[in-house]
Amino acid sequence: MAWILLLLLSAACLQAGHSVGPNRERLLNVIQPINLSGVEGGSIEIPFSFYFPWELAEDPDMRILWRWKDFHGEFIYNSTPLFIHEHFKNRFTLNWTQPQTSRVLRILDLKKKDQTKYFCQFQLNSKRGMESLQSIVGTQLTITHGIRTTMQSSFIVTSAVTTSGLEDTGGLRKISLVNLGATIGVVVATAVLITPVCVLMVFLWRKQR
Template structure:
């Protein structure tokens, strides 16, 4: 008789359990389903970041659970910026989002690329699925993930004004010509030479010996040219 009962027990189907049943413990004792995300993350401006998530539930899921992942930002009831099905991505995140999750998994990640200052916010993952006996169920992370944007890599700045001035002066040579009635026949199309003339009436030019042959009252003309080396 005992062997008959044992045989009947072996023929009974095993009890159905969820693949991702939550184990209630600690502060989550009152909940049997949740979405877990990191509380805080940070990434540099212009870089990328992946927000990981995992979820669990107590229900027996339908034969076709039709699991859908979506994301909100700003606050718990904030606007959706990503919906897996039907596909939706907010224009602020166009071509910058990718969801790494496969059907049957209870974990994944959302990657945001080319981070901007305005991406600083709190992000909430939301899960939706069909159960076998209790219809459609949906739930999401309570606290979400706070994303902080840090300064990106510093770009090379231009040299200081003094450095630029010093470097520029090294590229030129100053040449001066002193005398009377200097012929200013210069070629205006020559971009490598810049001319300027200066009239000094009967004065001694800096850096030159006094001249005693100048006619009194006749201005002395000095032609300066700047040659680009």
């Protein structure tokens, strides 16, 4: 009988633990997409939101920060005081004010080097003190080649074909001029040879008469 009670108690504890887990994750979490892709030279938006159970202090002093490359990577953005990494100068926009808990980070004029992971972190003052929470997985950003590169390649190929055609035409013109010169030469040579013969024949004809 005691064994049955122990089993029932264990099952009840496990069930309670599973039911509380998702709620705890919901109350303390930073949510952002796992994967995003953008076009080189274009822009990308990384949405984010965060949840916390703490009771805020009178002056929560909330701030948003972003890291890149890995979980402990270099900070590339800080909302207060405002800081933007040199690599992202004039390319970062984040219109956020406290106490908003969701917003969008926008990166403009994407470059190949931007292809990496991005981690959102928020900090605030609660009645317990300074609190901080950061996304664990982050967002993997993939950069692909833009349409402008393809158009440029097509233009280069077309130009090469056109140039090649002009070069061929010039060759044909050169051949035609050579043939014309040869023909004129033959005509002149023939005239030079035939003229004395004709004069001799006329002289003999007159002599016979």
